[in-house]
Amino acid sequence: MQNWIDAYSWINIRFLLQGLWITILISVISVILSFIIGSVLGIIRYSKIPYVSKIVGVIIDIIRNLPLLLIIFFVYFGLPEFGFKPDTIPAAILAMTVFESTMIAEIIRSGILAVNVGQMEASRAMGMKYIQAMWHIVLPQAYKKMIPALVSQFISLIKDTSLATIIVVPELMQHGQVVYGQDPNYIIPVFVAMALMYFVVCYALSILSKVIDRKMA
Amino acid sequence: MINLLTNNWSAFINGFGWTLLSSVLALFFSLIIGSLFAILEVVPNKFLRIVGNVYVEIFRNIPLLVITMFFYLVIPLYVVKINGFTAGTIGLTIYTSAFIAETVRAGINSVDVGQMEAARSQGMNFWKAMRYIVLPQAFKLVIPPLGNQFVNLVKNSSVLAFVAGFDLMYQGNAIASQTFDTVNTYLIVGAFYLIITLPISYYMRYLEKKLA
Numbered sequence: 001m002q003n004w005i006d007a008y009s010w011i012n013i014r015f016l017l018q019g020l021w022i023t024i025l026i027s028v029i030s031v032i033l034s035f036i037i038g039s040v041l042g043i044i045r046y047s048k049i050p051y052v053s054k055i056v057g058v059i060i061d062i063i064r065n066l067p068l069l070l071i072i073f074f075v076y077f078g079l080p081e082f083g084f085k086p087d088t089i090p091a092a093i094l095a096m097t098v099f100e101s102t103m104i105a106e107i108i109r110s111g112i113l114a115v116n117v118g119q120m121e122a123s124r125a126m127g128m129k130y131i132q133a134m135w136h137i138v139l140p141q142a143y144k145k146m147i148p149a150l151v152s153q154f155i156s157l158i159k160d161t162s163l164a165t166i167i168v169v170p171e172l173m174q175h176g177q178v179v180y181g182q183d184p185n186y187i188i189p190v191f192v193a194m195a196l197m198y199f200v201v202c203y204a205l206s207i208l209s210k211v212i213d214r215k216m217a
Numbered sequence: 218m219i220n221l222l223t224n225n226w227s228a229f230i231n232g233f234g235w236t237l238l239s240s241v242l243a244l245f246f247s248l249i250i251g252s253l254f255a256i257l258e259v260v261p262n263k264f265l266r267i268v269g270n271v272y273v274e275i276f277r278n279i280p281l282l283v284i285t286m287f288f289y290l291v292i293p294l295y296v297v298k299i300n301g302f303t304a305g306t307i308g309l310t311i312y313t314s315a316f317i318a319e320t321v322r323a324g325i326n327s328v329d330v331g332q333m334e335a336a337r338s339q340g341m342n343f344w345k346a347m348r349y350i351v352l353p354q355a356f357k358l359v360i361p362p363l364g365n366q367f368v369n370l371v372k373n374s375s376v377l378a379f380v381a382g383f384d385l386m387y388q389g390n391a392i393a394s395q396t397f398d399t400v401n402t403y404l405i406v407g408a409f410y411l412i413i414t415l416p417i418s419y420y421m422r423y424l425e426k427k428l429a
Contacts, residue, residue, distance in 0.1 A: 065368065065414035066407050067375035069386055074407075077393065078400045159280035166379065173282060180290075187294065191287045195279045202278035 007189035012179050016190075019175030020197050026089065026171060027158045030096035034157075035150075037097065038104025043134065046109045063102040069163050071095045076167045092164035092171075100157050107153060111146035112138060144216055151209035155202045162198075172197060218401045225392045232388030233409050239302065239384060240371045240413075243309035247370075248363075250310065251317025256347060258322045269318070276315035282376050284308045289380040301380035309377075313370050320362045324355035361428065364421035368414045375410075385409055 044056045063071070075095040079086065086094060115138050123133035162173040172194055180190040222229065257269030276284065285308030292299055292307075299307075328351050336346035378386035389406035393399040 061415065061418070062407075062411065065372070065418055066410055067372040067386065069375040069378065070389075070403060070407055070410065073386075073390070073393075074400075074403045078403050081400050155278070159278075162280040162282040163376070165282070173280070173286075176283075184294070187290050191283065191291070195283055195287075198280055198283065199275065199278045203274060206274075206278065 001185065002188045003183065003185040004189045006183075007179070007186040008193070012186075012190075013193070015175050015179060016172060016193055016197065019170060019172035020201075022089070022169070023158065023161050023171040023173075024201070026092055026096065026161050026164065026169070027154070030093050030100055030161075031154050031157055033093070033097045034100035034104050037101040039108050041101060041105035042108030042112070043139075045105060046112045047130075060102040060105050063099060064106065066099075068095070068099045068160050069166065071099050072163060072167060088164075088167050088169045091167060092161065092169045095164075096157060096161065099160075100153065103153055104150065107146055107149045108142070111142035111149070114145050115141045147216065148209050148213050151205055151212075155205050158202055158205075159198065218405070221392075221396060221398055221401050222405055225388075225396075228388045228392055229385070229405065229409060232383065232385035232406075233412075235302065235377070235383045236371065236374050236385040236410075237413065239306045239309065239377060239382065240367070240374045243306050243313055243370055243374070244367055246310045247314035247317050250314035252321050252352075254314065254318035255321035255325060256352075258318065259325055261343065273315045273318045273322075276311055277319065281308060281312045281373055282379060284312050285376050285380060301377065301382040302384075305374070305377035305380050305382040305384075309370060309374060312373070313366060316366055316369070317363065320359050320366060321355060323362075324359035325351055327358055328354045358428075361421045361425045364417055364424070368418050368421075371410065371413050371417075 041056055041060060045053050045060060047053060072092065072095040075086065075098070076088070076091040079091075119137050119141065120133055123137045124130070128136070161169075161171055164171055165173040165177065168174060176190050176194040180186040254269045254272050257265050258273065260266060260269075285305055288299075288307050289301060289304035292304065332350050332354065333346055336350040337343070341349070374384055375386040377384040378390060381387060385406055389402055393402040396402065
């Protein structure tokens with residue numbers, strides 16, 4: 001029989017919530033970093049700078065098409081061979097950032113593509129430099145269009161942090177494993193609690209994205 | 218690196234095969250389940266619509282790893298003993314089916330309502346109109362997003378490594394821990410994944426451009 005009452009003792013629940021906090025922390029730091037890096041990469045890829053854009057494009061496509069789990073392994077077990085040994089949480093953040101930057105770069109690029117070319121041409125005709133036109137005219141319109149895609153990318157980033165349990169990052173999934181590792185009768189209650197915590201965070205974000213989208217439209 | 222590849226060729230190919238098999242099986246079943254739930258989300262019956270919605274929202278907002286580990290640990294406890302490959306493929310199927318349901322539903326919604334109305338006015342019932350008129354048009358529209366879902370599916374199949382599912386990632390870890398050559402092993406594993414995912418995602422990009 002599954003032991004729901006003992007599984008949901010305050011000590012266990014608190015431990016899971018601590019894991020949730022680390023999950024959110026890793027997700028937020030990674031999403032901020034990858035938003036910045038992804039924007040730069042996306043703009044470079046869009047801008048058609050000779051050679052540079054092509055090379056950046058190939059790197060983005062390669063990383064995007066690899067499993068995140070492989071990148072986590074590579075960062076945590078592979079980088080030490082080059083003399084760089086990150087701790088578990090920084091390793092998770094680094095791996096998530098590398099992967100998510102390329103995902104966000106693609107979102108940014110298609111967002112810019114969706115802005116009418118006339119906007120850029122008109123700004124250039126008014127005497128703005130390319131960078132100025134990009135920053136003041138094109139990007140603000142592009143970001144507005146990208147909000148739903150960016151939020152759903154953020155949601156999948158939160159879900160993907162669970163993969164970091166393989167390098168023993170103390171996030172929600174890892175803490176869940178510790179709790180149900182004590183007693184096989186905790187398995188179902190703990191999974192229900194974990195699923196609920198992930199669900200609440202992700203579903204709230206998806207509702208938020210819908211609200212913003214409706215307000216903008 | 219060449220030595221590493223030739224020495225462990227059979228393990229790499231074995232893992233590649235299991236990864237491919239798991240992805241194709243999960244794609245097949247999640248297409249069926251996903252389409253069913255997509256239709257549930259657009260039927261006139263309100264109760265069925267809620268059922269479809271709840272399923273999609275639940276499995277879209279829970280990590281794949283949680284779903285997979287749940288099946289891996291709970292099914293053997295109460296139902297039957299299953300291996301990691303089966304548990305992983307079930308997890309992948311359920312997770313992906315929620316995304317496919319969303320994709321197919323968007324496709325159905327983008328088919329003009331007039332198509333359904335015209336079919337109904339010709340005397341077809343809802344299901345017949347869906348099956349013969351709306352779905353064929355919807356599927357044509359959703360081929361590129363479905364292709365991208367398949368790319369995600371192949372990448373996500375790496376969670377089989379958590380449940381000892383013999384897949385590429387799992388074999389790669391085993392090889393890395395035997396040979397201590399982690400960097401080269403993971404590079405080779407990555408190349409094997411790219412063999413599947415890169416051509417599909419480039420082809421889907423080409424299709425998107427062609428359809429647009």
